[in-house]
Amino acid sequence: MLTIAVSKGRIYEDALPLLEEAGIVPIDDPKKSRKLILQTSREDVRLVIIRATDVPTFVEYGAADMGIAGKDVLLEHGAENLYEPLDLGIAGCRLMTAAPVGAPPISGRIRVATKYVKTAQSYFADLGIQAEIIKLYGSMELAPLVSLADCIVDLVDTGNTLKANGLEARDLITHITSRLVVNKASMKMKHRDIQPLLDQFEVTLQQRNNS
Ligand code: PRT
Ligand code: MG
Numbered sequence: 606m607l608t609i610a611v612s613k614g615r616i617y618e619d620a621l622p623l624l625e626e627a628g629i630v631p632i633d634d635p636k637k638s639r640k641l642i643l644q645t646s647r648e649d650v651r652l653v654i655i656r657a658t659d660v661p662t663f664v665e666y667g668a669a670d671m672g673i674a675g676k677d678v679l680l681e682h683g684a685e686n687l688y689e690p691l692d693l694g695i696a697g698c699r700l701m702t703a704a705p706v707g708a709p710p711i712s713g714r715i716r717v718a719t720k721y722v723k724t725a726q727s728y729f730a731d732l733g734i735q736a737e738i739i740k741l742y743g744s745m746e747l748a749p750l751v752s753l754a755d756c757i758v759d760l761v762d763t764g765n766t767l768k769a770n771g772l773e774a775r776d777l778i779t780h781i782t783s784r785l786v787v788n789k790a791s792m793k794m795k796h797r798d799i800q801p802l803l804d805q806f807e808v809t810l811q812q813r814n815n816s
Pocket of ligand 1: 613676677
């Protein structure tokens with residue numbers, strides 16, 4: 606049995622077509638079902654539906670053989686104990702700093718609100734900017750509006766969320782896409798099952814690139 610960890614939101618939406626190309630179609634729709642384990646059209650493959658931030662943990666401990674996780678989550682979690690064989694090119698966005706429209710450039714001693722504590726820490730350290738990082742679990746955009754922080758570090762896609770809250774994107778930290786991650790022991794022990802899947806994903810991605 607192969608267990609694949611996926612989160613329920615946008616990654617799931619983008620991952621479905623890729624999985625389908627590999628012959629993996631979930632029997633239940635996670636939007637309608639409360640099941641956390643989804644059987645699929647392939648008897649030997651199941652999906653576990655978890656929080657995006659938990660995917661590296663499940664895969665690292667072998668609770669899932671493989672998973673799909675945003676590069677943002679992998680950077681923050683640390684990916685030393687995982688294989689990251691494929692950039693799936695899905696759920697793309699940018700990790701950026703953002704500040705109130707018209708506020709002065711980011712400099713001096715600043716306070717930064719984010720859920721990406723480690724990533725933000727090392728980004729500002731590399732720039733030689735003294736930043737006090739304030740960990741939040743959501744609604745980062747609010748922080749500068751109520752003077753909790755000077756700026757935020759968050760994911761930006763269309764920019765609509767920033768705009769709606771009077772913020773503007775400032776500096777690009779890194780481009781983000783979702784990656785396939787594989788448990789190191791599974792890669793050895795279940796190589797005969799995993800390798801064909803990797804090959805199929807790669808073929809699909811090639812075809813997408815060429816069209
Ligand atoms: O458990 P949690 O709620 O954190 O995750 P989730 O259940 O929402 O997971 P899921 O499957 O949606 O995946 C989240 C992953 O999607 C992230 O780790 C990223 O790798 C990727 N992703 C891509 C995004 C976005 N784009 C994105 N725009 N994740 C979040 N956003 C949020 C962003 O944080 C901000 O609040 O969307 C808002 C900005 O969007 P725009 O379009 O207004 O700019
Ligand atoms: Mg979410």
